[in-house]
Amino acid sequence: xxxxDIIPLIVAKYNYWLFVVLMMIGLYAMIAKxxxxxxxxxxxxxxxxxxxxxVSIGYKSGATLPIIQNVHEGHGHAxxxxxxxxxxxxxxxxxxxxxxSVATFGVAxxxxxxxxxxxxxxxxxxxxxRLSEK
Amino acid sequence: xxxxxxxxxxxxxxxxxxxxxxxxxxGDPDSPASTHLSDIYIEHAFEQTQVPNIVTAILADYxxxxxxxETAVIFCAGxxxxxxxxxxxxxxxxxxxxxxxxxxxxxxxSKKALRVGRDFxxxxxxxxxxxxxxxxxxxxxxxxxxxxxxxxxxxxxxxxGGGFQGGVIFGSSLILLAISYDLKILVRRIKEKVLxxxxxxxxxxxxxxxxxxMPMGKSFLDxxxxxxxxxxxxxxxxxxxLGVEIGVGIAVAAVMAIIYINIVSEGRHDEGL
Amino acid sequence: MPWQIDMIVLFFVIxxxxxxxxxxxxxxxxxxxxxxxxxxCLLWAVMGAVDVAFTEASVGAGVSTVFFVAAVxxxxxxxxx
Numbered sequence: 001x002x003x004x005d006i007i008p009l010i011v012a013k014y015n016y017w018l019f020v021v022l023m024m025i026g027l028y029a030m031i032a033k034x035x036x037x038x039x040x041x042x043x044x045x046x047x048x049x050x051x052x053x054x055v056s057i058g059y060k061s062g063a064t065l066p067i068i069q070n071v072h073e074g075h076g077h078a079x080x081x082x083x084x085x086x087x088x089x090x091x092x093x094x095x096x097x098x099x100x101s102v103a104t105f106g107v108a109x110x111x112x113x114x115x116x117x118x119x120x121x122x123x124x125x126x127x128x129x130r131l132s133e134k
Numbered sequence: 135x136x137x138x139x140x141x142x143x144x145x146x147x148x149x150x151x152x153x154x155x156x157x158x159x160x161g162d163p164d165s166p167a168s169t170h171l172s173d174i175y176i177e178h179a180f181e182q183t184q185v186p187n188i189v190t191a192i193l194a195d196y197x198x199x200x201x202x203x204e205t206a207v208i209f210c211a212g213x214x215x216x217x218x219x220x221x222x223x224x225x226x227x228x229x230x231x232x233x234x235x236x237x238x239x240x241x242x243x244s245k246k247a248l249r250v251g252r253d254f255x256x257x258x259x260x261x262x263x264x265x266x267x268x269x270x271x272x273x274x275x276x277x278x279x280x281x282x283x284x285x286x287x288x289x290x291x292x293x294x295g296g297g298f299q300g301g302v303i304f305g306s307s308l309i310l311l312a313i314s315y316d317l318k319i320l321v322r323r324i325k326e327k328v329l330x331x332x333x334x335x336x337x338x339x340x341x342x343x344x345x346x347x348m349p350m351g352k353s354f355l356d357x358x359x360x361x362x363x364x365x366x367x368x369x370x371x372x373x374x375x376l377g378v379e380i381g382v383g384i385a386v387a388a389v390m391a392i393i394y395i396n397i398v399s400e401g402r403h404d405e406g407l
Numbered sequence: 408m409p410w411q412i413d414m415i416v417l418f419f420v421i422x423x424x425x426x427x428x429x430x431x432x433x434x435x436x437x438x439x440x441x442x443x444x445x446x447x448c449l450l451w452a453v454m455g456a457v458d459v460a461f462t463e464a465s466v467g468a469g470v471s472t473v474f475f476v477a478a479v480x481x482x483x484x485x486x487x488x
Contacts, residue, residue: 011410
């Protein structure tokens with residue numbers, strides 16, 4: 001494969017590769033980080049990576065925003081071509097996912113505050129120690 | 135643990151990278167995701183609903199059930215925060231500041247509360263003198279932010295925006311009030327009970343609009359049944375969507391304020407950022 | 408959209424993500440996480456997902472950073488890793 005073949009391949013796929021990298025960062029933080037809040041940040045990075053993947057699936061080159069244009073100019077809307085507008089379906093699904101993610105993030109933060117009230121730490125190893133003492 | 139985690143992450147990432155080889159090219163108009171259902175939405179959404187923003191049309195009409203339960207999830211998140219953190223016990227220690235002299239009184243174990251009036255004010259444990267610039271700027275900004283939030287909700291049919299975004303912006307204006315002044319000022323202006331009722335009422339508005347359609351002879355969430363309630367039957371679906379978006383906005387704004395107040399004051403609703 | 412812009416923004420997104428999980432101060436994590444969300448919002452705006460970008464700008468960069476700071480205020484800034 002020559003150099004001329006590689007560049008179009010990179011342009012066509014680099015987006016997905018970088019989402020995978022982002023997802024790996026989030027997953028690593030969820031598994032390996034010791035602090036509970038860091039784990040939550042990892043969870044959010046993971047979430048946004050997946051949302052980014054969905055949104056980029058809906059992207060069409062050469063298309064515009066999914067808002068119908070020139071609707072007030074008579075009956076121009078008879079000729080709406082699907083190829084002119086970006087796929088709106090992933091946007092809808094992900095829009096609600098973002099708002100739900102902030103709500104769950106709030107609940108997670110409330111849990112973290114509650115854990116800190118009782119054990120005075122958010123580090124996982126110290127929490128394990130406290131729990132095994134009892 | 136770290137090494138093990140790294141190995142797992144590399145394995146998963148490698149598999150996913152391998153999987154991307156089968157994906158359609160980025161921005162390909164003929165990718166499977168963009169050829170079946172979404173074409174129907176794009177071509178028919180405007181003539182069926184009279185809403186130019188297709189995202190809003192799908193969100194509130196075609197996928198109305200989905201959005202209804204998302205709103206219920208957000209309401210549940212607010213409820214969960216309340217149940218986890220809310221603490222109704224009175225705090226034993228209190229701090230007062232004598233306004234003319236600046237002397238701070240620390241009251242321990244007193245059943246009797248000092249009367250807060252012109253001479254004394256109630257302050258937090260880690261109180262710092264409030265900044266005039268921040269207070270003034272926020273006092274000017276907050277009404278504009280709230281008007282903007284209302285605009286975002288009302289104009290969601292024609293431009294980016296809608297109930298979720300407008301609700302979050304309205305909720306963050308309340309949070310800004312709490313940050314720039316004092317948590318007590320927010321809690322005094324908007325009672326906890328009012329916030330709770332708003333959160334529930336928002337979900338109820340959504341479900342109510344959806345349920346009214348049934349006695350009118352159409353199915354649940356079919357806004358065309360509401361024709362006799364609106365002045366402009368041609369735009370009945372757009373107006374139905376506006377109604378549910380308002381419900382979503384009320385619920386989201388109230389829930390954001392509830393979550394913030396409960397986290398920052400550890401459920402005591404007396405002092406915070 | 409020119410793919411170069413996309414690539415630059417993606418690079419900054421990954422930079423912010425790595426920084427947010429490696430900093431040893433949770434308040435810095437909060438700010439970096441806000442920056443990450445804002446970069447993400449830019450990325451969605453250039454992809455044409457304006458509604459999603461708007462939501463992320465108000466939710467991710469706004470309210471969730473505030474929740475984060477509130478939680479750090481009530482717990483501790485200290486972290487071991």
